[in-house]
Amino acid sequence: xxxxxxxxxxxxxxxxxxxxxxxxxxxxxxxxxxxxxxxxxxxxxxxxxxxxxxxxxxxxxxxxxxxxxxxxxxxxxxxxxxxxxxxxxxxxxxxxxxxxxxxxxxxxxxxxxxxxxxxxxxxxxxxxxxxxxxxxxxxxxxxxxxxxxxxxxxxxxxxxxxxxxxxxxxxxxxxxxxxxxxxxxxxxxxxxxxxxxxxxxxxxxxxxxxxxxxxxxxxxxxxxxxxxxxxxxxxxxxxxxxxxxxxxxxxxxxxxxxxxxxxxxxxxxxxxxxxxxxxxxxxxxxxxxxxxxxxxxxxxxxxxxxxxxxxxxxxxxxxxxxxxxxxxxxxxxxxxxxxxxxxxxxxxxxxxxxxxxxxxxxxxxxxxxxxxxxxxxxxxxxxxxxxxxxxxx
Numbered sequence: 001x002x003x004x005x006x007x008x009x010x011x012x013x014x015x016x017x018x019x020x021x022x023x024x025x026x027x028x029x030x031x032x033x034x035x036x037x038x039x040x041x042x043x044x045x046x047x048x049x050x051x052x053x054x055x056x057x058x059x060x061x062x063x064x065x066x067x068x069x070x071x072x073x074x075x076x077x078x079x080x081x082x083x084x085x086x087x088x089x090x091x092x093x094x095x096x097x098x099x100x101x102x103x104x105x106x107x108x109x110x111x112x113x114x115x116x117x118x119x120x121x122x123x124x125x126x127x128x129x130x131x132x133x134x135x136x137x138x139x140x141x142x143x144x145x146x147x148x149x150x151x152x153x154x155x156x157x158x159x160x161x162x163x164x165x166x167x168x169x170x171x172x173x174x175x176x177x178x179x180x181x182x183x184x185x186x187x188x189x190x191x192x193x194x195x196x197x198x199x200x201x202x203x204x205x206x207x208x209x210x211x212x213x214x215x216x217x218x219x220x221x222x223x224x225x226x227x228x229x230x231x232x233x234x235x236x237x238x239x240x241x242x243x244x245x246x247x248x249x250x251x252x253x254x255x256x257x258x259x260x261x262x263x264x265x266x267x268x269x270x271x272x273x274x275x276x277x278x279x280x281x282x283x284x285x286x287x288x289x290x291x292x293x294x295x296x297x298x299x300x301x302x303x304x305x306x307x308x309x310x311x312x313x314x315x316x317x318x319x320x321x322x323x324x325x326x327x328x329x330x331x332x333x334x335x336x337x338x339x340x341x342x343x344x345x346x347x348x349x350x351x352x353x354x355x356x357x358x359x360x361x362x363x364x365x366x367x368x369x370x371x372x373x374x375x376x377x378x379x380x381x382x383x384x385x386x387x388x389x390x391x392x393x
Contacts, residue, residue, distance in 0.1 A: 001341050002032045003334075004066025007039035010073045012298065012312075014042035014319040015326065017070040017091075020049040022327035026334065027054055030341045034063040043319040067345050068338075070330050074101050085109035088337070088345045090330060092116055092129070095361055096260030106362040111347055115329070116259070119358040126332040127355065131175045132325040137314035138179030138255070141282045142168075144314075145251045146187060148300065148307045149280045154188020165190045169246060170209065171266055171291065172255035173200035176284060180253045181209040189251070194242065196230065214241040239268060247274035254292070257285040267292035277305030286310035 003026065005018050016039050018026075023033060032054040037047055047057055056062075063069070064082040071091035075083070080101075083089065086109055093114040095102055105112045115129045125131075146153055149166065156163045166189045170180045173195035184191045185208040193204045194212040201211040216234040230238065246252060246267060256264050263285035272281070272294055283295040294303050295310040302308070315322040337350060347363065350356045360368050 001068060001338065001343065001345060002034055002066040004034045004063040004069045005039055006036045006060050006063045006069070006071060006079075008072050009076070009079075012316060013073065014316045015072055015323045016040045016043050016045065016319075017072055017323070017330060018327040019043070019320070019324040020045055021324060022331050023050055023055065024052065025331055027052055029335075030054070031334075032056075034058050034066045036060050036063040039063075040323070043323045045320070045323070068334070070334075072326065075105075077104060080104050080108050080110065083108060083110050086344070087111070088347065089113070090115065090333060093361065094259070102361050102367055106365055106367045109365050110362060111345075111360070111364070112362045113333070113356070113359045114361050115359070117359040117361070118333075119354055121354065124355050127329050127336075129326055129329040132329055133315040133322060134175035135179045136318050136322050136325065137284065138176035138253075139183045140314040140317050141176070141253050141284055141309075142180050142183040142187065144309050144311065144317075145184075145253060145280045145282045148309060149251060150278045151250070152188075153184070166250045167192070167248065168251040168253065169193065169212075169249045170253045170255070171195075171242075173197070173204050174255060177253070177255045178203060178207060180255070181207045184251075184253070185209065192245075192249075194245075196238075212245065214238060216241070235264070239266065242266060243268055243271045243274075246271050250276065250279055252279075252281045253284070254281065255284045256291050257288055259288070261288065263288040263291050265291060265293060269293055272306050272308075273304045275304075275306050278307075279305075280307045280309065282309045284314065287312040 005016065008015065034056050035050050036059060037057045040050065061082045064079055065084050066087065068088045069083060074091055074093045089105065089110050089112040093101060093112060095114050095117065118124050118127050151166060152163050153166045155165045168184045168189040168191050170177045170191065170193040173193055177193065181191050181193050181204060191209040192212050193209040194214065204211045216230065216238045218230060218234050252267065254266055256266055267281060272292065281292055283290045283292050285291045286295050286297045290310060292308060295308050297310050298312050300307060300309050336355060337347065338345065347356065362368055
């Protein structure tokens with residue numbers, strides 16, 4: 001069986017689906033590889049790092065013609081046209097967008113698995129790419145905040161004077177938010193965090209953050225550890241209660257994001273106007289409109305003296321480790337799907353497996369998960385301050 005790895009063509013993407021270390025682990029299982037030349041250069045992986053027995057460095061079309069194609073982002077129509085009927089594609093597919101990609105894959109006879117639909121169960125933790133990438137995003141978001149903040153994070157005492165620790169608020173205690181709390185604490189900031197789910201207080205406190213409690217009149221706890229959407233009345237009350245607290249912060253890391261839908265507004269324009277000049281907001285929902293209406297996607301802007309960071313691919317700013325983590329997620333999934341290296345991929349014996357049943361969106365020419373949009377949004381829906389990505393159990 002041949003596995004194909006291509007260079008990601010989405011703008012600003014620096015990651016690759018498999019790092020060389022993971023390719024070597026699959027080589028030991030006798031998988032062969034078509035790897036597009038230069039696919040790992042932006043991650044710091046030269047072509048020479050992939051070379052070995054059973055590896056052919058080739059062009060994009062050949063890599064896409066493999067039995068199993070591993071990607072980060074959904075394929076374009078042109079890429080789908082180069083894939084072979086009966087092949088297996090594993091990638092983030094954004095099924096909640098309903099843009100025709102899933103239907104095109106089915107018509108082409110490609111059996112596709114969406115990484116964002118991997119179920120949140122214990123045996124699937126090693127395959128949970130949403131969490132692996134969100135943790136990296138939370139870490140990098142804090143570093144960006146520190147780089148744009150014009151003061152120290154920690155308490156600094158010197159002969160020339162002293163500075164107080166920076167006050168930082170994290171909105172959302174999902175995977176990204178929890179990693180942001182931990183990173184900001186390591187840098188010495190005084191960290192507070194808020195989530196609509198009361199059960200996250202213990203997690204926040206365990207990382208050294210101070211849980212913020214707001215009485216919005218209802219609980220934000222949903223099914224399976226996710227947040228549920230608040231009523232309009234509760235949202236308005238939440239915005240009002242948050243506003244006064246946020247004005248006192250030096251830095252805000254906001255993680256509330258709902259894939260396929262406009263991000264909830266948490267940071268009002270009036271709140272930004274009330275913050276001190278030099279304050280920093282990292283809006284991790286910028287790709288979906290932002291948690292602050294002043295955020296601009298993929299730009300750093302200064303408005304009312306406050307710096308707003310709207311980068312949309314934080315994992316891509318740490319590409320080597322992000323690619324390594326994502327590749328390991330794929331490695332465990334490939335091991336589940338193909339415990340033995342056969343001549344051609346065959347998923348027929350795996351259809352009843354809970355992980356496969358949850359993530360397989362096309363099979364033998366048909367859209368297997370017609371409600372993939374609903375499933376994805378049900379799993380990702382956050383109320384207004386919960387992260388869109390999963391929390392570690």
